[in-house]
Amino acid sequence: MMGKGISRTDGPLKVTGGAKYSYERRDSGEPVVGHIVGAAIGRGRITRLDTSGAERAPGVLLVMTHRNTPEQGRLDNDNPVSFTRARPVLSSDRVDYFGEPVAFVVARTLEQARAAAGLIHIEYAVEEGAYELASHQDRAYAPKTANIGLETRTALGDFERAFADAPVKLDQSYTTPHMFSMPMEPCATVARWDGEDLVLHASLQALAYSRTSIANTLGIPEERIHIDSAFVGGGFGTKLYVHCDSILAALAARQLGLPVKVALSRRQMFSLVGHRPESIQRVRLAAERDGRLTGLAHEVNMQSTSREEYCEQTATVTRSLYAAPNRFTNHRVTPLDLPVGEAVRGPGELPGLMAVESAMDELAHLLDMDPIELRIRNEPELDPERNVPLTGRRLVECMRVGAERFGWSRRPMRPGTLRDGRFLVGYGMAAAIRMHFQGPTRAIVRMERDGGVIVKSDMTDIGTGTYTILSQFVSESLDVPLERIQVMLARSDLPRSSGSGGSWGAANTSVALHRACEALKQKIARTGAPASSGAELAAVVAAHFPDGVEADGAIVGQWDDPNFTKFSAHTYGATFAEVGVDIDTGEVRLRRMLGVFAAGRILNPKLARSQLIGGMSWGVSAALHEAGYVDVRFGHFVNGDLGEYYVPVHADIPALDAVMLDDLDKDANPLGIKGVGELGICGSGAAVVNAVFNATGVRVRDFPITLDKLFPGLPTP
Incomplete structure (x- = not known):
């Protein structure tokens, strides 16, 4: 059942520079440039803020701080879908972690914005922070759920009795450090306003989630937000979330009436984008002398934050891996004054x-x-x-x-x-x-009168080959040559998917696309004309559908699918x-x-x-x-x-x-x-x-x- 190992259809665009990434988009002319100023302390508040020198600097158009940033939606930790939460920036004088944005300078050029940023004078009242997991484990508590709503604790049988009675037992602790996903393309956004509508070219993995997050942050209807992420230079989970580059670019663009672009520097990616949190894990195995497990326990404590909880589903790997009648898995989190954790490739x-x-x-x-x-x-x-x-x-x-x-x-x-x-x-x-995983996904397939096929989905290609595999799938399903297929992806006005992440993108979109192709063939079959090949399909479309014909297909999320x-x-x-x-x-x-x-x-x-x-x-x-x-x-x-x-x-x-x-x-x-x-x-x-x-x-x-x-x-x- 292996498909063909063809090379990527977008390869020539990428090697010739024809693939335009978010920061390179110039759809409305040359944008002005924003630079983020990060906090120089780990915890405390701003006591003095002097931006006058920056405001007078050459080329500077705007300096934003908590004193003049428009009101935004509040972070809602009760929202179980963290990808869609509001992400307010510059909303108070509080500093919750090192590098948190405390000012934003917009100028004609990046060099001017960075130079002006150096003229901002900030004084802080520093508070004692907690930055180390091992020495603050007394703060650990049990979160309501692990990532994506999974149970934090499971128990079966009597593990403690099984462990005490086992002739062979292992009880060891393992530690994993903070880890970062560092895609070649950093998080970047170009924002502009078209009347009341916001247009974003942003490096994002899941447009539908991001659109909701931005709407919740800016307090505008989702239908007023238009996102285009045609090419994404790597994600690894980093770009499943909306970060400060998108919000600040949008706020500044609205205030200036100009397109604004922002890209995080590589150093800023280490503080302004979430990371895999540090963990301390205890694994206990109880076994007979022949190696058969009688008990298995996996307990995890990991870094979180007091402002937003993140619990990586680390212990869930044990739940379906090996047989043992007595079992126990548990997650605990310890709030520290660090950036919040986020999904990083292979979370858990x-x-x-x-x-x-x-x-x-x-x-x-x-x-x-x-x-x-x-x-x-x-x-x-x-x-x-x-x-x-x-x-x-x-x-x-x-x-x-x-x-x-x-x-x-x-x-x-x-x-x-x-x-x-x-x-x-x-x-x-x-x-x-x-x-x-399976998330709700919809796709449209359209056959034009000339036999060309268009595929539509807001699914993104984060360097994994989405343009290619969807072309292949439709080519095989409709018997249409690859060169006659146009795949339109990564625009928020296209049919909604769950985006790319969690290894769910290809499977979800292909199944939805399969249903769309079958529905399309059924529409054509209802004409009564025989159409068993791509050429015959095209002939029927030309004869009976002068404006072309399209069909859609969809799947539900796993929580609504009895198969799961x-x-x-x-x-x-x-x-x-x-x-x-x-x-x-x-x-x-x-x-x-x-x-x-x-x-x-x-x-x-x-x-x-x-x-x-x-x-x-x-x-x-x-x-x-x-x-x-x-x-x-x-x-x-x-x-x-x-x-x-x-x-x-x-x-x-x-x-x-x-x-x-x-x-x-x-x-x-x-x-x-x-x-x-x-x-x-x-x-x-x-x-x-x-x-x-x-x-x-x-x-x-x-x-x-x-x-x-x-x-x-x-x-x-």
Whole structure:
């Protein structure tokens, strides 16, 4: 059921510069430029604010502060859909986190705006802040829900009794740091007003949600807001939310009567855009001596804020992964004076699997058992907590296929025993699981009189290939050549989707599009003329529909779809890693990596493989590189730039291999399609962590694995 691995239809536009991103749009002439001034303290209030020098500076058109910013809607934490909440900016003299906007300068050029910003004099009354998770755990509390409304706590059986009685038990804590999604294109907006209507060219992932958020912030009807995000240079969750660039650009454009553009600097992306929150996780496993789990508990405490709660669904990865009759999962959040957390690629799965799959590897070592065998022995027949079928469950097949391809049988059972020159060599693996989501989505297909086809959806392409796969899908469904298909995306006047994010975009839009294509063919069939090919369809349209004909298709969200009650829907995978650790320096090098995945029907294996490899690279980064460090005196991220926030470069990532099983999960949806965008990140970090232990015998539980944590435990050369 694999589709064709064709290259991206938008590729030529991008390599020739023809694809215009938000900051480059000039639909209404050259915009003026805004620059954001961030707070220099972590908590307190503004006591003195002098903008006179900036207002007199060359080219300056406007200086906005809390003293002259128009009234905006208030942040409503009772709104369960965080993507649609109001996002007021410059609304008071309070400072809640370092870098929070305290002024906004608009000038003719960026250089003028930045120079004027330096002339603003601000004094603060500094208050004591809480910036460190570990030392403020006494503040932790149980949130009402985890992300997207999931339960924060689940319990089955009597875990505490099972753990106390178990002949083999593991009780360990793991920590994951603050992490940031840093797309190549920073958050950027060009805003203009056309009478009472706001027109935004903005870098956003989900236009319908963003439109509601902006309406709630500015206090204007949604139908007055027109968003265009034709090209988005990466999202990774960052652009699911409206940020201050869009709101400030809109406010200034209305006041000046001019188009205004704003782009966050790379440093501002570290404070003005949410991040994956730091977490402390406790995993407890109770097992028989044959490895069968009798109890499993996963408890998480993570950073949040007092002004807005964010609870990443970290412990949910444990709920459907392994069988155990006695179970307990729980989330708690600790409010700190830091930027609020937001979805970052693989929210919940990446940090959760770093802990759980490390713990499973530790248990296998305690039992002197192969880690794959341990996982297979705990393979559930039904969802362990919901007691419904696990649709498309091919995790064991992923592990077995991966083991054979990777050469897992060569893995040394005793850590630290395989050498290659001065390198200690180790093998590690981890399982992957990722929830399959479904959001309300509508799409329109139109066939013109000349046989050309137009596809319409407000779905965005965040670099994942949406333009391509939707063209492919319609081409196959209607038997129309690709070059005759025009895909119109990412405008808020087009049919509403749930956007791109959460690995839901391709599946949701394709199913809606399938229904639209079927409805279109039915309309044409009602003419009575035979039409079994694309050419015949075009001939019937030309004869009977002189103005063309269109049809739409839609799906409901998962909360309204009984299929999501009858089944537990996920995607699965297994990742294998080989590392070398320099015995003299402790330097860790990834030598090779393989991922085997079951993600339903694959529409375009070339694009899907790219997504999976990108996710696997991110997992390597989580294991060995990425961490945001907070100065606990002042509350700022001390490594808030790409010079010091380490991510892998080409030399760190060898040729990775991603294999997709030929799959079709019709219990997930009629087309059997699920998402792959985030699956590659799930478990890949833990595979590297486990490989480092196998190479060295040193178990690091505070991620990422850096030299200071690994080197002291290395064996003497």
